[in-house]
Every structure is written in structure tokens, then in C-alpha cells.
Amino acid sequence: MDALFLSNTSLFRGITPEEVTSMLGCLLAEEKCYQKDEVIYRAGDTVPKIGIVITGSVSIEHDDLWGNKSVLDKIGHGQVFAETYACAPGEPLMVSAVAAESTVVLFLNVAKTLQPCSSACGHHGKLIRNLLTISAQKNLTLSRRIFHTSAKSIRGRLLSYLSFQATREGRREFDIPFNRQQLADYLSVDRSALSNELGKMQREGLITVHRNHFCIKSDLE
Amino acid sequence: MDALFLSNTSLFRGITPEEVTSMLGCLLAEEKCYQKDEVIYRAGDTVPKIGIVITGSVSIEHDDLWGNKSVLDKIGHGQVFAETYACAPGEPLMVSAVAAESTVVLFLNVAKTLQPCSSACGHHGKLIRNLLTISAQKNLTLSRRIFHTSAKSIRGRLLSYLSFQATREGRREFDIPFNRQQLADYLSVDRSALSNELGKMQREGLITVHRNHFCIKSDLE
DNA sequence: AATTCAATGTTGCGCACGCAACATTATAAA
DNA sequence: TTTATAATGTTGCGTGCGCAACATTGAATT
Numbered sequence: 001m002d003a004l005f006l007s008n009t010s011l012f013r014g015i016t017p018e019e020v021t022s023m024l025g026c027l028l029a030e031e032k033c034y035q036k037d038e039v040i041y042r043a044g045d046t047v048p049k050i051g052i053v054i055t056g057s058v059s060i061e062h063d064d065l066w067g068n069k070s071v072l073d074k075i076g077h078g079q080v081f082a083e084t085y086a087c088a089p090g091e092p093l094m095v096s097a098v099a100a101e102s103t104v105v106l107f108l109n110v111a112k113t114l115q116p117c118s119s120a121c122g123h124h125g126k127l128i129r130n131l132l133t134i135s136a137q138k139n140l141t142l143s144r145r146i147f148h149t150s151a152k153s154i155r156g157r158l159l160s161y162l163s164f165q166a167t168r169e170g171r172r173e174f175d176i177p178f179n180r181q182q183l184a185d186y187l188s189v190d191r192s193a194l195s196n197e198l199g200k201m202q203r204e205g206l207i208t209v210h211r212n213h214f215c216i217k218s219d220l221e
Numbered sequence: 222m223d224a225l226f227l228s229n230t231s232l233f234r235g236i237t238p239e240e241v242t243s244m245l246g247c248l249l250a251e252e253k254c255y256q257k258d259e260v261i262y263r264a265g266d267t268v269p270k271i272g273i274v275i276t277g278s279v280s281i282e283h284d285d286l287w288g289n290k291s292v293l294d295k296i297g298h299g300q301v302f303a304e305t306y307a308c309a310p311g312e313p314l315m316v317s318a319v320a321a322e323s324t325v326v327l328f329l330n331v332a333k334t335l336q337p338c339s340s341a342c343g344h345h346g347k348l349i350r351n352l353l354t355i356s357a358q359k360n361l362t363l364s365r366r367i368f369h370t371s372a373k374s375i376r377g378r379l380l381s382y383l384s385f386q387a388t389r390e391g392r393r394e395f396d397i398p399f400n401r402q403q404l405a406d407y408l409s410v411d412r413s414a415l416s417n418e419l420g421k422m423q424r425e426g427l428i429t430v431h432r433n434h435f436c437i438k439s440d441l442e
Numbered sequence: 443a444a445t446t447c448a449a450t451g452t453t454g455c456g457c458a459c460g461c462a463a464c465a466t467t468a469t470a471a472a
Numbered sequence: 473t474t475t476a477t478a479a480t481g482t483t484g485c486g487t488g489c490g491c492a493a494c495a496t497t498g499a500a501t502t
Contacts, residue, residue: 133335140305150291151285156286190489373458402479
């Protein structure tokens, strides 16, 4: 296992490669390979282990009541998944994790680390602090999405999203990390209706758009 | 400060009152009183301290771009707020915290505890594990709301929400913790339209409803 | 430059739902 | 029981937007 690589991930940040190596034992680390489209975790499962993507990528998916599949997230190289469920033992997964390509995953039993008196290995503390940071960040990401989708109109959602991006970037001109379809999914609206609304807003002089590049003209009131 | 009370909160769970007392020093604990409607934290602030409600209650609010105020959460006796921001230092608040009544808040500087080598006090580990649990639970709460609001129709949202509640309760008959207006807000739909849709579903024999008591008749699909 | 395919934009239809206004039923107080 | 107030249900209008179908633009390949 590439301890140097692991020590650069958000989960093991601040832990030296040597320490990482010694920790993998406590964490009952085991590596598994998956072919494209192979299911790693299925919605409804309860999972004890966190996954960390070594090579390839993992798609986090949701099947609604009518069987429509939607991709919620794409977990890449060095990133972690299922950490929320590993930290809330017994909670059934709302999503499935599927290999988006040929993928290698390292599973870690952090549940063990969460027990009261297992601080035998001194670096578990750092690991848990990292987990807390990851969890808090994810919280913010989820909260933001809720904010940006709580407006009832498409324009309202766009204004919420775009003004946040502008504030974050610190300027009125910026790129977004989504194409149209992805932005539509993120805001839970129809893609063509979204394009339509963006066109209107441009004609009204509120913004200029080209592909994923945006410029906010006025103060968006 | 009532250490016995604190040791029964989710934050200090598993820590004895005596240990709690000794920890309050490390955490730079300070108590503050607020009158009704007094602002505790304002959206845009960056906060270093977590808040824990001793008496009274705190309302978590959001003002959208048009100045519409919406209540996102109500933090009661023994519960914690601003923990996400305290764990993701420097992140500006998206919400405001306002005293919903005459309220006493205990502020704790957990940021200090998150630093690498401050494990001087041995119980900080337990505190952080508790924080991680709180954060993971909140994550699940936020994720669920996203799921239940991602459907485009009111019926879709209701089915998603109700079938989750039924699964969680383990039976087809259950109460929900919302009145109509609160449910409408939670699902981001109009209250009257929601009542309307519930009526339709009842007439179609899908469910029976009375106030906040629901019974799911068929398999909902 | 020519070809191909994906991404984005445009248009029109139909309906679900926001919204307002009112009716009805619960809950509590007098 | 009556009265008052909040919670819920009902109705109708107007429209924003989902949806499908097609047009246009952009990017990649040969």
C-alpha cells in the first residue's frame, strides 16, 4: 500500500507515511478491486467501513421510487466515501456506491477507532480530527445545496447559486464547475428551462454567460 | 455551571460531571444571556465557538436575497449550534442564530481542541468523537432533506418522505413531527397545494391522513 | 476543411403548482 | 355552550416550468 500517497489524502493529512503504515493494521485495512459498474455498496446496506479510492473512481448514485437513477457525486483518487455512515453506525445507506471504471478501494474500519478506549495507537486522534473536518465540510456542501434549491423559481435558485459563487470567488466574473445538465441536476430543475432562464437573464442585462463562464452585471438586487 | 446537566448532552455524553467541570477551563467556556429576538450570531460572521443552549431556545434563520425570513431549525435545551462552522474554521455563516425567547448560551472554544497536539486534557478525545457523531447525524438529516426535495412533483416529494418515515418506524401507520405548514416548508412546496395533493392521494386510496397521523395503504409506487 | 457527436440554445404545448381567497374543522379560552 | 384563533381543507385563476422536439454551436477526430 502506498503510504506516501495516503498521507496526502484528507483523511490521513498530517500523519507521516511511516505512521500511516503502522495505522493500517489497527484499521483492519483491506484492498479490493472492482470492475466498471460493479456495486461496492448497495442502498439499504449498513456499512461499518469507510472507503478510500486508490485508483479509478466511484459513483454515488440514487434510485428513486420509480427507478430513475441519478448520480449524486463522483469520488476520485484519494477521496473518501461512506464516511457518514461509518460514523453513524447502523444507519442504512440512502445511496449506492458503484465503480465508475476499473477501481481499487481501500476499506478502513474506523468504527473501531470511534470506541471510547481504543486510543492505543496515538495517531487515531489525528485521524478522527481529520474525519471531523471532512464531515463538517460535507455539511457545508449539503447546506449550500439546500439553500440554492429552496427558492421556488429557477431564477431564484440561479441567483442564490451565482451570488454565492461570486462571493466565494471574490469577483463578479468566474467559472462554475458544472455544465448545463449538471447545474440543472444540482438545482433540481429542467435543463432546457434552465438554459431558457439564463437567456432571459442575459437579455435583461443581469448577467452574461458563455458555457460555464459567468459574469454578474448588476448587484442582483 | 451545571456539569451534571452538561454530561447528559450529546456533546458531553460519556464524560462524567467532574470531568466536564475540569474541561470547561480548557474550552474557555463562557456563559451569556440573551433577550428574546436578540441576535447571537449573524449570517456572514465567522465563528470560533460552538454554542450550547442552557435555558431557552435558539432559532436558526435565513434571509434570502429578497429579505424573506425562514426558520430552518429550533435549537433547544442541551442542544448544540454553530458546530459545523466551529469545525470548519473561517467559513462564514449562511444563517443567523437568534434567541427565540429569553435564553442562556454556553460558548465553548472547540477550535482549540482541534489543533494537533493539545490532547493535554485526556477527555478531549471523547469530546471530538461526540462532535463527529453530531456532525454525521446532521449530515444524514441534511441528505434526507435533499432526497425528499429532489423530486419535481409534490406527490413525488411526499412519497419519498412518507415512505422513509414508514420504513424508519417499521410500520405503515405513524405520526410525523410537522404540521402542514412545517411539512410544506420542509419539502419546499406551497401549503395549500400540499393539502390538496394529500387530499387527492387519499381519494385515490394511497393513504389516509388525519392531521399529522398518516397511514400508507398500498405499496406506494 | 469536412465530419461527427456532444453540449447548449430555442420554441411551443400542457399541466402542475404557486397564490390568493374563502370554507371548514380543531383547540383552547371564556 | 359560545367565542375566538389557529390549523387545515377547498376552489379557481394564471403562469412558470417540465417536457419533447428541433436548431445551433462547439469540440474533437480524420
